[in-house]
Amino acid sequence: MIxxxxxxxxxxxxxxxxxxxxxxxxxxxxxxxxxxxLAQPAAVGQFFFLGFSFLALIHAYVVSDFSVAAVxxxxxxxxxxxxxIAGAWGNHEGSLLLWVVILALFGALVxxxxxNLPLRLKSRVLAVQAxxxxxxxxxxxxxxNPFARLDPAPLExxxxxxxxxDPGLAFHPPMLYLGxxxxxxxFSFAIAALIEGKVDAAWARWVRxxxxxxxTALTCGIVLGSRWAYYELGWGGWWYWDPVxxxxxxxxxxxxxxxxxxxxxxxxxxxxxxxxxxxxxxxAFSMLGTFLVRSGVITSVHAFAQDPARGLFILALxxxxxxxxxxxxxxxxxxxRQGGFFAPISREGALVLNNLLLAVLAATVLFxxxxxxxxxxxxxxxxxxxxxYFQTVFVPIAMPLVLLTAIGxxxxxxxxDLPGALQRLTAAxxxxxxxxxxxxxxxDGTSFMAFAGMALAGWLLVGxxxxxxxxxxxxxxxxxxxxxxxxxxxxxxxGMTLAHAGLALAIIGMTGSIAWKQEKVVVLHIGEAVEVGxxxxxxxDVRDLTVDNYMAERATITALxxxxxxxxxxxxxxxxxxxxxxTTESAIHSSLAKDIYAVIGEPDGKGGWTVRIYHEPLVLxxxxxxxxxxxxGIVSLSDRRYRVGAPSKVMxxxxxxxxx
Amino acid sequence: xTDIKAGMAPIGGGPRRGMTRKTRRLYLVIVSLLLxxxxxxxxxxxxxxDIVFFLSPTELATKPPAPGRLIRVGGLVEQxxxxxxxxxxxxxxxxxxxxxxxxxRYRGILPDLFREGQGVVIExxxxxQGDFIASEVLAKHDEKxxxxxxxxxxxxxxxxxxxxxxxGSPETGTSQTGTSAx
Numbered sequence: 064m065i066x067x068x069x070x071x072x073x074x075x076x077x078x079x080x081x082x083x084x085x086x087x088x089x090x091x092x093x094x095x096x097x098x099x100x101l102a103q104p105a106a107v108g109q110f111f112f113l114g115f116s117f118l119a120l121i122h123a124y125v126v127s128d129f130s131v132a133a134v135x136x137x138x139x140x141x142x143x144x145x146x147x148i149a150g151a152w153g154n155h156e157g158s159l160l161l162w163v164v165i166l167a168l169f170g171a172l173v174x175x176x177x178x179n180l181p182l183r184l185k186s187r188v189l190a191v192q193a194x195x196x197x198x199x200x201x202x203x204x205x206x207x208n209p210f211a212r213l214d215p216a217p218l219e220x221x222x223x224x225x226x227x228x229d230p231g232l233a234f235h236p237p238m239l240y241l242g243x244x245x246x247x248x249x250f251s252f253a254i255a256a257l258i259e260g261k262v263d264a265a266w267a268r269w270v271r272x273x274x275x276x277x278x279t280a281l282t283c284g285i286v287l288g289s290r291w292a293y294y295e296l297g298w299g300g301w302w303y304w305d306p307v308x309x310x311x312x313x314x315x316x317x318x319x320x321x322x323x324x325x326x327x328x329x330x331x332x333x334x335x336x337x338x339x340x341x342x343x344x345x346x347a348f349s350m351l352g353t354f355l356v357r358s359g360v361i362t363s364v365h366a367f368a369q370d371p372a373r374g375l376f377i378l379a380l381x382x383x384x385x386x387x388x389x390x391x392x393x394x395x396x397x398x399x400r401q402g403g404f405f406a407p408i409s410r411e412g413a414l415v416l417n418n419l420l421l422a423v424l425a426a427t428v429l430f431x432x433x434x435x436x437x438x439x440x441x442x443x444x445x446x447x448x449x450x451x452y453f454q455t456v457f458v459p460i461a462m463p464l465v466l467l468t469a470i471g472x473x474x475x476x477x478x479x480d481l482p483g484a485l486q487r488l489t490a491a492x493x494x495x496x497x498x499x500x501x502x503x504x505x506x507d508g509t510s511f512m513a514f515a516g517m518a519l520a521g522w523l524l525v526g527x528x529x530x531x532x533x534x535x536x537x538x539x540x541x542x543x544x545x546x547x548x549x550x551x552x553x554x555x556x557x558g559m560t561l562a563h564a565g566l567a568l569a570i571i572g573m574t575g576s577i578a579w580k581q582e583k584v585v586v587l588h589i590g591e592a593v594e595v596g597x598x599x600x601x602x603x604d605v606r607d608l609t610v611d612n613y614m615a616e617r618a619t620i621t622a623l624x625x626x627x628x629x630x631x632x633x634x635x636x637x638x639x640x641x642x643x644x645x646t647t648e649s650a651i652h653s654s655l656a657k658d659i660y661a662v663i664g665e666p667d668g669k670g671g672w673t674v675r676i677y678h679e680p681l682v683l684x685x686x687x688x689x690x691x692x693x694x695x696g697i698v699s700l701s702d703r704r705y706r707v708g709a710p711s712k713v714m715x716x717x718x719x720x721x722x723x
Numbered sequence: 724x725t726d727i728k729a730g731m732a733p734i735g736g737g738p739r740r741g742m743t744r745k746t747r748r749l750y751l752v753i754v755s756l757l758l759x760x761x762x763x764x765x766x767x768x769x770x771x772x773d774i775v776f777f778l779s780p781t782e783l784a785t786k787p788p789a790p791g792r793l794i795r796v797g798g799l800v801e802q803x804x805x806x807x808x809x810x811x812x813x814x815x816x817x818x819x820x821x822x823x824x825x826x827x828r829y830r831g832i833l834p835d836l837f838r839e840g841q842g843v844v845i846e847x848x849x850x851x852q853g854d855f856i857a858s859e860v861l862a863k864h865d866e867k868x869x870x871x872x873x874x875x876x877x878x879x880x881x882x883x884x885x886x887x888x889x890x891g892s893p894e895t896g897t898s899q900t901g902t903s904a905x
Contacts, residue, residue: 447775452770
């Protein structure tokens with residue numbers, strides 16, 4: 064019964080969003096207040112129905128109602144509760160429902176808390192948001208209904224894919240979706256501004272929090288996903304340049320660009336058309352991501368089972384949404400009034416270069432992701448574009464971007480002083496040289512890329528910190544004065560410092576784990592040991608155990624360094640109760656210097672087990688850095704300027720501080 | 724990219740301090756072109772060196788690639804072909820498109836979804852002796868998932884069956900997860 068109500072609520076939400084997509088738009092055009100005002104209750108109602116629908120689906124999973132097809136496919140009565148719930152979005156149908164629920168949540172937030180938005184803009188934004196909802200609700204109801212029933216109902220479910228029974232599933236997809244869908248808000252604002260023909264500093268201030276939110280969520284989602292792919296065997300490590308990973312990375316690059324160009328719109332009333340275009344492309348990339356993941360047109364380590372009908376439907380949605388909005392852009396963008404003069408060497412100029420580099424990076428990733436598809440459609444053979452392509456293309460273009468990230472904040476608005484900025488980056492330059500020297504001293508067999516990575520990371524980290532030090536006049540005024548300056552710096556400035564420093568830390572991690580990874584695969588008998596680097600690993604025993612819904616063979620491996628016990632690792636091989644292939648659970652001991660990573664394979668039948676040991680130097684820094692970047696986003700998001708009804712006095716004050 | 728150009732055009736200020744609008748635009752166009760040129764150059768370089776071609780076992784047998792060239796091969800793991808060798812964790816197995824099969828040598832732990840009769844994609848190269856040494860054996864999220872390359876290799880060899888199982892393995896096939904609407 065609840066299931067039917069959930070399905071019914073989905074249909075009601077569709078009808079409501081149809082109304083919300085049309086009536087307020089007409090109202091805004093003809094200046095009919097009641098028509099415009101309809102958007103607000105409609106958006107709240109839409110969220111109510113979709114929220115109910117989502118809860119109904121969760122309910123079906125929690126009570127293990129196997130008459131619902133999606134529950135039968137993805138759940139089992141013996142599954143732990145968290146995986147019953149997370150299983151609701153660990154599959155195609157449920158994840159789509161989560162997608163639209165988040166979409167409706169954002170719509171409702173704008174409706175309820177967007178009091179400072181002009182009614183006309185608000186109703187247009189909500190109408191565009193509803194159009195997106197209509198597309199996805201139709202898609203769900205026509206091709207992927209999460210509430211479809213089975214008759215007769217099976218007695219037991221087929222369980223959630225064991226590989227997905229991981230805490231990662233509970234957080235990684237919702238975070239990514241928050242990010243993808245957050246970009247739909249920037250998109251809706253961009254389309255509404257195009258219809259209205261007006262983009263100004265106020266518009267940029269309304270868009271920036273949504274972009275920041277979505278950027279922060281995408282960063283978290285990518286970091287969590289990278290961590291999950293790292294400890295799960297066979298997913299290619301922390302980053303494999305897999306199409307599905309790229310699908311989340313391209314919107315991230317666009318959101319990063321948008322975040323920076325929106326600053327120029329806000330502060331300098333310039334780069335308007337470009338910012339609008341970025342907002343459209345950002346959302347285009349998140350839809351493309353959905354298409355790539357769902358349709359199965361591209362081989363991916365992370366692919367779900369495919370269905371051509373669904374792929375076609377999303378492709379059609381993509382073409383309508385992107386084609387429509389780009390046509391609107393081509394038609395309306397020329398009327399956007401331009402303003403703001405600036406020299407090439409200036410804060411604006413640096414941000415333009417940042418945007419150019421990010422856009423080119425996104426384009427190369429897009430090309431690498433789609434090339435196999437294009438070639439196979441043109442019958443030019445089947446190829447796959449893997450990590451080597453991206454290392455050749457992406458890294459050299461990303462390096463100047465990192466170099467620039469330290470310089471940009473030192474340049475003034477309008478006209479910057481490059482020699483002066485470089486002079487203030489002396490410490491950063493020294494840090495880069497020191498990083499090279501330390502790398503030389505500590506590591507042998509080091510490639511050019513490792514030196515370059517470490518030097519860039521040192522440059523960016525110290526450059527970012529010196530920019531903060533310059534702002535608070537550290538050491539150039541009394542400690543008390545510096546302290547009060549530090550306290551009064553706007554949070555957005557701290558957000559930038561944290562995010563840039565986080566990027567530097569992440570680069571240290573990426574460089575370390577690529578350059579100095581060590582790996583050994585051996586067959587060990589009980590009591591035997593193997594040396595990797597200067598650590599010795601001894602297989603102590605392998606024991607059988609039974610947990611909730613699986614049985615496992617758990618190995619105990621003692622890691623010894625200089626005769627001292629460093630840690631005890633317990634990798635497992637699991638056999639879930641529902642017939643399925645066994646899964647492997649790695650055991651990892653993390654430290655700032657390196658991760659040691661152990662996996663146990665199959666017994667060889669002669670008393671030995673295949674054991675695989677990795678050393679991943681500095682890998683932890685990737686996620687620490689990524690986490691710091693996300694924290695920067697959160698801190699920036701809490702800046703008073705972006706709160707509803709922030710007094711303009713604060714704005715003027717913080718502007719002055721940013722300039723300083 | 725042209726939109727940035729529009730974005731930089733001043734309205735109120737007009738040219739100041741010797742920098743005209745035209746020169747500024749020129750700068751921007753030059754920088755954009757340089758960047759784009761560099762990107763295209765890098766892409767072309769990568770396309771020459773870093774692209775991995777996908778071959779079916781039949782294609783591999785008829786026109787073997789140069790030793791050391793990285794390629795991907797997709798097919799089914801032949802029933803009864805998996806052997807474990809010696810004490811260094813090396814395994815041998817055969818990958819087949821049901822017309823030809825090739826022997827693959829891999830040192831490491833096989834992914835969880837690796838089974839005889841199951842579709843698999845392997846990455847590696849042929850050595851001087853003509854043995855295929857796999858550097859990567861790719862696993863999928865979903866045991867019901869058939870990599871498109873494997874499906875293509877099977878279609879090319881005429882052994883593809885639209886429904887039902889490809890081999891004796893009950894899980895392999897084109898079956899899709901989920902139920903379609905209604």
